Amino acid sequence: MSQTTPTRAAKSREYDAIVIGGGHNGLVNAAYLAKAGLSVLVVERRHLVGGAAITEELYPGFQFTTFSYALSLLRPDIIHELDLVRHGFMPILMPSSFAPMENGDYLLLGPDRDENLKEIMRHSAHDADAMDRYEHDVERVCQLVKPLFDRVPPNLFGKSPEDLADIAWLRSHLGDAPPKVLHDAVRMLTGSAADFLDDYFESDILKGYMASSGIIGTKVGPMSQGSGLVLLYHSLGEHDGQFGAWAFHKGGNGGFTQVLARAAQAFGVEILLESEVDHVVTRDGRAVGVVLGDGTELSARTVVSAVDPRRTFLELVEPRELPTDLVENINRFRFQGTSAKVNFALDGAPRYPALGDRTDQYRGFTNIGPSMEYLERAFDDAKYGWYSQRPYLDCAVQSMVDPDMAPPGKHVMSCFVQYAPYHLRGSDWDTEREKFGDTVQATLESFFPGFGDLVLHREVVTPLDIERVVGLSEGNIFAGEFFAPQMYFFRPAPGWSQYRTPIDGYYQCGSGTHPGGCVMGAPGKLASGQILADLRKE
Amino acid sequence: MIRTTPFHPRLSELSTTGLWSHWAGYLSAQKYDMSAKHEYFGIRNSAGFFDSSPLYKYWVRGRDAERFLAGVLARDVRTCRPGRAQYTIWCDDAGFLLEDGVVFRYSDNEFMLTAAEPNLGYLRDLVGRLDVEVVDVSQDYGVLAVQGPRSREILARLSPDVAALPYFGHTRTKVGAAAVTVSRTGFTGDLGYEILVPAADALPVLDAVIEAGTPYGLRPFGEQALLMARIEAGLLLVDVDFSSSRYAWTDHDRVTPVELGLRWMLRGIDDPERPFVGRKALRAEIAGGTSRWATVGIVVDWQDWDRVWTQAGLVPPKDETPLDYESMLYDAEGGRVGYATSFMYSPVLQRHIGIARVRPDHGAVGSTVGLEVTVNHQYETVAAQVARLPLFNPERKTA
């Protein structure tokens, strides 16, 4: 099949499948469907694909990962099955993690285990071997949980032979696990990151650094029950067989979604840009196509929603055509986005006084979250409807390892910020946007004196902006909170976790489905398997 | 006492690991950074520099220099114009490979030949009555390889002539006050250059390169990163992918250029005007189809790899460190059909890859061989596909 290029007008009126939304999950889904021989159209509202995973030149010469910025959870089988390497897949693994402290000291972890142990010992001799034990224990939990990640969740409520077989598989998979591993899994899935980490570590900086993975994207503090689940989720990624490894994709996460788009197009997927789907057309309880914002009607036997559950069930179709239970569940599905971004174009690398002129510490994440207490206090503001006055920041200077991101000697710095609750008490984000940016910049200034002088350009991305631009409801970066009652066989709602919907021929494959958000592609891939299986049955 | 190269005073400051190996009698960095993999990423994404000074370097000069080299080297050096270089080999009279190297033609009768091992005696013995002098200038020069997608931009800032250099071209130019030769050559399979600089000027040239390159993410890389890049690039390594026939005890350890996949170098072998060492044997090999091996790339089936490890309760390893031993290859019936001489996990290709020697009837691209791996202290076989070398071949390398 010859490679297609994105268009602004559909070439045909009829497709085997139409995918609504050109985020990475929509692209993955479309690619698998096209690979199986279907004619597939992806309809994307914006002028570029990628959704929350895009790279944009917002300031001349500087490439911004406006929203998502790092890669870890992408399922490795997708890389191979969609032939992504041929289309430019290139993760640049992060060699280090840098965690500045408020007293001017720091924790700098790199690629060498023994060196890391020595660095940890600088803060606590006790925590050095704790690190090894922690990592091993978490890796074993990951090994247990990973097969759940890569399979359609069982339908607990089904009675068909397939459902019963799925449930039996789950029971035997968990039943075969060593008791300690299963117990650790439950401790992580139900408890707080703080409790779990306290069992291993004593040093504040190490705990703050580790606990940060337990709050990303979620309205919990490290001391909240449920942050353990977020911590585990973020440990489930891998690169080159290394669990929990993170990378910057060449050209940012937008570089990655461009690779995906090329791969999808090589399988014959047609991509329609700057076209919003207004609604899904149904006839006799069956999806038969979509109507675009300009009134164009396109028909397809299969329609896949790659947007979040609120839009999938309450906006793209008539909730009145759905079971009441489902509508209620989606209405109470929690979004409540609490993350923001502040992206900078910098005249040079920030200076960390204790490291003098060194800049190699910025080759991976720079984590501003020096203790669990710091993180929890940042959360306190959010509980009462305000953004953190001393926010948690996950910073990435991608241009340190990828010169394509900024002009020589200059840098881009992506700062992921928490907490920034979607609902502000007594104000709104359009009013607060730049004040919030100032708060973030002031925090950076306190760790990197002179930071402000380096700033050539600043781009503040509030939860409202995430909602407006990407379409993620309430700006929730994962298309729905990572709360236990919204995960696995409950994502997005009990009985509807297998990518189907009550409307025949209408499917869901966005991050609001299992396993959930992050640039991982699993929802898109798993949904394609269900769709193709249903088509074979028809 | 181990020697140091002219770049060493600066390189030793850059080393954060203190890990050096001995290469041809010189200290050579294994890695500057805690992780060789990140030095490798530097080569593939921005640029890196490597100290190649320990290579042996010979001036071959005189009225008959071309005629001499045409008779020594298996690849026809007469097709190499001044300003160009050739990757080349030389064989013994049985047609077995002795060594490989790069020959740079400076003018009609002036060449420089680089080699991994000393060859002065061998070369001089073959001069006979020709008007040629062979001079060992190994110690007179430093060689700095600058490799990676940004290498052109970096070097062009120091010496604009570099921008126009074609693949395997070279030019005499200046870096600062130093007279150097910059060639578009290297051992990484990427866009890249090598700077030949008189030893006395080595440090200022290195400093200039570092200064020009730092804004582009230039960093030093050591042998470990180089050896990863070269497998992806399908570049053969003496004592790993082949051994010199001269020092082999049996023909099992000898290999001909045809068997090594270098048949393309023998273009024009039938030209009676160019007798060269090994020509007769090589023509007989080609005519008789008597080659014992084909050299190919292998790419492991990722699902099969994951399967054998996962079934054993292990996490499938994806280690970019090349194996330092051979891995056997089998056909579907379990018969031995060859062996991988180099093997690694390639981060760029996201696959386990290798350079292998297989029986010619198993050398077809796309055919399957079984690669032996040890899992839980037991032999297992995983499927691998035969592929064309080089396995990684970005457009920028030659563009």
Ligand SMILES: Cc1cc2nc3c(=O)[nH]c(=O)nc-3n(C[C@H](O)[C@H](O)[C@H](O)COP(=O)(O)OP(=O)(O)OC[C@H]3O[C@@H](n4cnc5c(N)ncnc54)[C@H](O)[C@@H]3O)c2cc1C
């Ligand atoms: C600020 C931020 C930072 C993040 N950081 C990371 C990170 O570093 N690493 C990581 O792994 N994950 C990160 N995430 C999460 C991750 O990016 C998302 O979970 C993931 O990209 C969502 O992908 P998706 O395909 O499911 O949906 P989306 O990316 O939301 O794509 C949905 C697409 O649908 C389009 N669309 C919506 N409605 C319509 C319509 N009616 N018609 C047509 N098109 C429509 C939208 O324009 C959009 O392109 C981050 C997210 C955000 C917001």
